[in-house]
Amino acid sequence: MDLAKQMNKIHDIGNFDNSDFEKSDNLDLTGLECFSFKYSVHWPISIVLNQWALSQYQMLFRLLFYCKHVDRQLCKVWIQNIEIIKNKVKKDHFRTAFALRQRMLNAIQHLEYYMMIEVVEPNWHIFTEKMKNVRNIDEVIMIHQDFLHVCLQNCMLHFPNLLRSLMMICSVCLRFCKIISVSHYTKSDIDAIEKEFNDQLVTFIKSLGEQSSDTSTAKFLSLVCRLNFNSFYN
Known part of the structure; x- marks a missing residue:
């Protein structure tokens, strides 16, 4: 099951149950699209790292891993482009493809930076600082749940339309x-991909801007500024 569909299932049922995800019609997914981490937790740590918490970690790392996979594939294309330049092959559609590859790479790397450096890392530091003053297990569970909630919300996993748009990009x-x-490949191939990428990214940026009007998701403005730093997609 793809990430967007699985997150919808989790939101619908309110808890994580493997039996709900056994059947899927997305049989064309690759292994990397389905890849996720699993962690075995034993008593008494399972009080805090219960199945619901682990499923949220799983979704977060699944998104980060998939974005990193896309990043690496685009970097491989960059290496291929360097070889073409060395061989002094000059074609107009190569130039278009190189420019599109760089814009894609910028978008994906800005997304990764935002999620890892602006969302997960600072919230992890806040979480560890709060943990120094806990007095009982209830406070531990509450602080941990708050940490997960903020990370998943600011990484767009709580917003099906944003997550679906991100996965389309x-x-x-x-x-x-x-x-x-x-x-x-031909110039028409590149032009078609470029139009689709531009349309998807513009839709994503617009949705982020609309969602950021809520104070709880105002951090999305930071991502909007990163993705559209020179107003290219206005």
Whole structure:
């Protein structure tokens, strides 16, 4: 099951149950799209790291891992581009493809930076500082749940429309990498991918801007500024 669909299931049922995810019609997913981490927790740590908390960690790391995978595929394309330049191959559609690859790479790396450096890391420091003053297990559970809630919310996992849009952007980037790996791609192939990428990114930025009007998600403005730092997508 893809990440967006699984998060919808989790929100719908309010808890994590493996039996609910056994059946899926997304049989065309790759292994990397389905990859997720699992952690075995024993008593008494399982009081805090229960199945619900672990499922939230799983979704967060699944998103970060998938974005990193897209990042690496785009970096491989960059290496291929360098080889083309060394061979002094000059074609107009190569230039268009190189520019599109760089814009894709910028978008994905800004997304990664935002989630890891602006969301997860500072909230982890806040969480560890609060943990120094806890008096009982109830406070530990509450602080831990708050940490997970803020991370998942600011990483867009609580917003199906944003998550779906983000996954579509990643999907377009991977299709671009696949097309570029075939040496006989045409300018029309690149133009079609470029239009789709622009449309998806503009929709994503617009949705982020609308969602950031809520004080609890105002941090999305930071991501909007990163993705559209020079107003290219206005």
